[in-house]
Amino acid sequence: MPDVKITIRRNGSLHVEGLFTLIDSNGQEIPINKPAISLCRCGHSNNKPFCDGSHKTCGFQGAEAHILAAEAAAAGSGAQ
Secondary structure, eight states, X not given: OOOEEEEEOTTSOEEEEESOOEEOTXXXXXXXXXXXXEXXXXXXXXXXXXXXXTHHHHTOOOHHHXXXXXXXXXXXXXXX
């Protein structure tokens, strides 16, 4: 299978590029007719599993934001 690139967008979707097959929870293939798609991470999309931009208005913060905040707090306190 050719290369697939998945980019985690900060506080946003998973952007998937390349040739891949997307299978739903019933084992059925979801047709993909584009070279790239964005998958919802916030859970608020009205077009799941695809992103519809709802993360911009629902206050979604990806885990990476929490990790960066924890690291900054630890660095500020001198903890490791």
